[in-house]
Amino acid sequence: MSRPKSEEKRNTLLSVAAQVFAKNGLSASTASITSAAGMAEGTLFVYFKGKDELINALYAEIKNDLAETMLFGHPQNGSVQEKLYHVWSNYVDWGAKNPDRLAALHKIKVWEGLKAEVREATAERFCELQSLTESAIANGAVSELPYEFILAVFSAQAETTMQFIKREPHKSDFYKENGFKMFWNGITAKG
Amino acid sequence: MSRPKSEEKRNTLLSVAAQVFAKNGLSASTASITSAAGMAEGTLFVYFKGKDELINALYAEIKNDLAETMLFGHPQNGSVQEKLYHVWSNYVDWGAKNPDRLAALHKIKVWEGLKAEVREATAERFCELQSLTESAIANGAVSELPYEFILAVFSAQAETTMQFIKREPHKSDFYKENGFKMFWNGITAKG
Amino acid sequence: MSRPKSEEKRNTLLSVAAQVFAKNGLSASTASITSAAGMAEGTLFVYFKGKDELINALYAEIKNDLAETMLFGHPQNGSVQEKLYHVWSNYVDWGAKNPDRLAALHKIKVWEGLKAEVREATAERFCELQSLTESAIANGAVSELPYEFILAVFSAQAETTMQFIKREPHKSDFYKENGFKMFWNGITAKG
Amino acid sequence: MSRPKSEEKRNTLLSVAAQVFAKNGLSASTASITSAAGMAEGTLFVYFKGKDELINALYAEIKNDLAETMLFGHPQNGSVQEKLYHVWSNYVDWGAKNPDRLAALHKIKVWEGLKAEVREATAERFCELQSLTESAIANGAVSELPYEFILAVFSAQAETTMQFIKREPHKSDFYKENGFKMFWNGITAKG
């Protein structure tokens, strides 16, 4: 038997690709990725059918990582607000710790080659988050709003928060807390 | 000078570029743009030094258009909330009417070649919006949040709203109103 | 107006391609052709959509040239045998004078990328030759054989003759005459 | 030595290579051959030093097979014409039964990488055919023609015949007989 495909090599490629794409855009050459990964140009094509597949795989991988991270250490007890804040906190912290992955994600999101199937498949990973949001709605949030919308606003607000934390890291806690407050008030206050 | 450069041609190029970039990404060829514009390949370079300059110019043009549109018909009287809603409404309507320009904008925003100067220059066009936000803060919004943050959330929330209107156009009014409510509650409610 | 496409450049490319393909096979790189033609790599793609189209065009061009050459100076009067010998002679002479084109032709004939349409289109150029053959048949040749078959044998025999002339140029006339005699006897003698 | 090289594997490779080359040309990848043969990519290089050697070996193998087939069941008695017809018949039948090998052969014949030694070595296998032809000459064929030329015409005509049989299989006998008649008349008739 020959050498088996190395899961590690695949991960290295994905990880390096995120960095390179973050810095130079998705138009960065595949050669620049393999070179940064210390591999031969052809090796990338052993693990991914082509550049498109690499990018789609990278999207899936980042999204999965993010989903897992957001729900990590999720408290069984506590109010809905506390639970949501926990997710929010994980999300924002992940963004601060993984600026390259975040940047790569943003570029892939507006990329024409992202396959609908991949986009949708990753959405499934966020289902627990959906039930959380539904709970929030049932427990007094602005009930007219569909939970998908609330989820999208949650995400948008979190991303905005990350931006500002990146710009002013010393105010990290301030933005994290107040950003969430703004979101929570937005969906609960009766106006 | 023989023939003067035609302002119309320049505008056509920008407008067609927005459509092409929206559909095919910024990696669309300059030839595909001139061809769609009914011009010769070389003509693009008469009006723009290169592709980078075209994209930067397009960003500036769209942002200016957006700024102008958002403040159009701005009421002199009325509450801060009413004024902000007016802006919000213009914003969201613009997005619905200009999906290509909006999509192009999103791609340029995450593009590596966007010049800092251009990014900043366009921010100036939004100064009136800044004073509006400052007024809102002075009039009771969560005072701890810097107005740039509030502005960013305003924008993020508006964009999220546009997404859902695009997906469900028949609920256009619903999303526009409730999206704004969420934003307004977020910055005013005391949590 | 810009520079018009140069018919001469196109011809140069075809001509050089024949030489290069003859020597190095159809797998010769497009760069080796443009370089031998003294042009930039990209120029080939101005005149031909791709390598496949170049090869198909080369096939058509050689076949047309050959058809024209074979029928050149065709005698209005004379016996069928004399007329056919005239064609035979032109054919064999062409092969001797154009070894590269002949070699290229042979390679393209067994190439998978040759389009059926091109293969058939060039057949039309040989229609006058077909009527000649039909005359020969009507005038006493082995009548059972379809003229396409006779034509094919004519060609095969001529090509065999060319091979031997190439190998032994000093016996050029000998092969040309006896090769034809063999063909003519083959189709006329009653066995 | 641990395991001996398997003669069967070598034959499988040659046989599959003929099919693949016939269909996709000599530019078909070695991987496509091993894959079609149900072997690993590297195995091909255990049996052949490289792709070139494989193709040269395939040429030799097909030529040997062909030579053997042509002379199979060769009648000891009978006229020269009958003997030659026997060979002709075997040749044409082989072509009809082995279209892939025939097609592969044609491609290799015009290939630049075919080694002169291999080309010549296989010629030796046809020596009995040569004496046959010499007999024919001695017995009344057009004596001026060298037997190599007659042999070449024999082959060319047989191949032309195969083409037409492939196109019109129901006229198989017709072409086989009349094709030979044409050849025989060609070399015997006094014109």
Place this chain on the structure above:
DNA sequence: AATGAATGAGCGTTCATTCAT
């Protein structure tokens, strides 16, 4: 100013071959 042929650097991908397993 407008045109589009010409350019050549650069890219994604293929593939014969090697070699660790």
Place this chain on the structure above:
DNA sequence: GATGAATGAACGCTCATTCAT
């Protein structure tokens, strides 16, 4: 011997840009 991951040179082709017309 058999395997297939790893390699990196080579290729066809694209495309922003130039410039002769």
